[in-house]
Amino acid sequence: MDSAKHAGDAAVAVSKAYGIETMFTLSGGHVFPLYDGAVHEDMRILDVRHEQSAVFAAEATARLTRRPGLAVLTAGPGITNGVSGVATAHFNGSPVVVLGGRAPRARWGSGALQEMDHPPLFETITKLAFTAGSAESIGQDVESAFRTAIAPHRGPVFLDFYMDDLFSPAPAHRVETLTPSPLEPDTDRLAEIARLIAEAERPVLVLGSDVWMERAEEAARDFAEEWRLPVIPNGQGRGLLPAGHDLLVTRARGTAFGQADLVIVAGAPLDFRLGYGWFGGKDGAPLAKVVHIADAPSQLATHVGTAASAAGDLSLTFWGLSAACATAKVDPGRYAPWLARLAETAAAAIAGDAPLLxxxxxxxxxxxxxxxxxxxxxxxxxxxxxxxxxxxxxxxxxxxxxxxxxxxxxxxxxxxxxxxxxxxxxxxxxxxxxxxxxxxxxxxxxxxxxxxxxxxxxxxxxxxxxxxxxxxxxxxxxxxxxxxxxxxxxxxxxxxxxxxxxxxxxxxxxxxxxxxxxxxxxxxxxxxxxxxxxxxxxxxxxxxxxxx
The missing domain is CATH 3.40.50.970 (Thiamin diphosphate (ThDP)-binding fold, Pyr/PP domains)
Structure with a gap:
């Protein structure tokens, strides 16, 4: 259609173009046009009992489907109730778009019901937090929200609408390009990482949530299997190598991280879950060299020194790194005894747990x-x-x-x-x-x-x-x-x-x-x-x- 019945139609049509199938919400009058738009677009509306659940559901949708999730929150307390969900999406790098209601533009500053300037609340926990400029711009603004949310490094975006703008007529908006161009990793950096692997005797590969979110699970598994690297998953990296895989050494985590001489962390931050990036040093072993691989330069660690790093599309990175390892003549036989030792340690831990299970x-x-x-x-x-x-x-x-x-x-x-x-x-x-x-x-x-x-x-x-x-x-x-x-x-x-x-x-x-x-x-x-x-x-x- 050339024009929308109201701006809610334009907002929902753009959302649907970005793959949204379900709108998670808790009913509120400020956002009625978005519900009406969902009805017109045959989009499922799933209402919950607390706004936090709406945002958490949108975030989990993004993490399970690897497409954006959508939550719609009414003004004031509806939006503040969703803050913890947005913060969770921020730390998980989940592409969630939260659309919010806002007191009317015509009454702004006069004390309208639930009048509040929401975007400043979200500035530190979103990639972008803003208010739509006008009824006419809402389609474009919603597209900007989705485009920003899915671009590497993914994350949440908050956008609210003045109530009278949302109820006003608005032009339809045509979405042109949905997928951001992949970022190519630096080949020189990949060559340096390959050199470190070639020199290592006790390497460990950590596969984090972004490997899954980047749809790089096949490339990551192929890389690990080709070069016979022991793997410890982190977050949604769990399952990238299935239970029972001979390279999966999760149950030898303490030995692996404590005695490794090289730890390659891909798709996960060097946060408290990974000892802040400090590995090795156990039982007389020296500190390990650390390699950090991320989907975007903004995600590379700056709080700890790394021996090498690379940023880019993670499938391209693993493919490029595999080629670099071949050029560097990486020999998995060099660290095969280490892998065998970790596998033996993991098997012993599993056997030791059997009585308590x-x-x-x-x-x-x-x-x-x-x-x-x-x-x-x-x-x-x-x-x-x-x-x-x-x-x-x-x-x-x-x-x-x-x-x-x-x-x-x-x-x-x-x-x-x-x-x-x-x-x-x-x-x-x-x-x-x-x-x-x-x-x-x-x-x-x-x-x-x-x-x-x-x-x-x-x-x-x-x-x-x-x-x-x-x-x-x-x-x-x-x-x-x-x-x-x-x-x-x-x-x-x-x-x-x-x-x-x-x-x-x-x-x-x-x-x-x-x-x-x-x-x-x-x-x-x-x-x-x-x-x-x-x-x-x-x-x-x-x-x-x-x-x-």
Missing amino acids: AAEADPIHPMRIYGELAKVLADDAVVIGDGGDFVSYAGKYVEPARPGCWLDPGPYGCLGTGLGYAIAARLARPSSQVVLLLGDGAAGFSLMDVDSLVRHRLPVVMICGNNGIWGLEKHPMQMLYGYDVAAELQPQCRYDQVVTALGGGGELVTSPDEIGPALQRAFDSGVPYLVNIATDPAIAYPRNTTGI
Whole structure:
């Protein structure tokens, strides 16, 4: 059409051109024209019970589909409720566009309902935060938002509209180019990295979330397999090499990072999850040389010295690096004993865990839950973690069989992502199992959105590790002070009854031999179902202080 009924039509038409299939929202009058536009464009509208869940669902959609996600938030508190979701998208590099309402231009400055200048709130956690210039420019402004969100390095964009502009007539906008041109890596830098690999005796390759988000999983796996590099995945890099792969040495992580002489980190920041980029130095080993590979120059580490770095499209980078390794005459036989040693260490760790994965302890050891879950998880299951100690066990013991099947909050560590992520996962993977792992603390942030799962007929299996405490806080406080405060929750709280009251199913499990049958009932139920498992509050996930 040459002209839109109102600017909401133009905004939604552009969104649809960028692959948006679902608008996540919580109803508000400031954004009614966007809903009307979605109806005209036959775009699904999925409404939730808290705006944070709308943004988390949009973010998970982006991370699972590798296309942009869209959240629509009404003015004022609707938008401020979404800030943590936008911050999470920022730290995860997720291409999310958040469209917001705004008090009318004609009343601006006179104290209209929910009048607030939103973009300044988002300036530090978005690639771009701005207000549409006019009704006529809204189509172009929305395109600018999407184009910015998907350009390397991906990330969230916030755009709000004056209410009277959004209700006004506006011209249709034709979208010309959807895909940004790939950034070519510097071949000299790739040659330097290849030289370091050729000289190494104990190399490790870390594959992070951006490898998945960049659709570089095939190139990364081919590179690792061709040059026989031991691999440790990070974030959504999990599953890039499937469970059981002979190069996957996740369970030898401490030895690998502590004794490596070269660590190549691709598609992940050198943050606390990777010891801030400091590797080696364990048991007399010297510090390792570090190579950082990113999808954009802005993502290369500046807080720690690196031996080499490269930025560019990650598929092109892995292909180019493989060619450079051939030129440098890299010999995998040089570090084959290192790979064998790591594989042996990983196998020993796995064998050592077997008793706890089948533990008959009462109260229940959290590891027993993961032992039972492994028996019923399909290869294409999407596993979502939202919690502290309980989900830390998942990070260690749930090894995805395929890429794109793991979601956690990422480095921002925001609790409450779970229900929004579960909503998105069920839409993105309609035929796969969707499993949400909840700590009992995290459950308190978003469990009301089970109502959204029920209303929209989205079956999800939820497993709550219920130890009745804030485990990440209670145990450290006890260690530091000999006491703890503000760390208690209600023991065996019936979160399952919350789910059944909202129209789903659930049950409380207090005995280890009940876990397996309860999980099977959950998967067979065809409804949102919460298995509420009482775990031992004395068990703390074993952590170190190095980040590695």
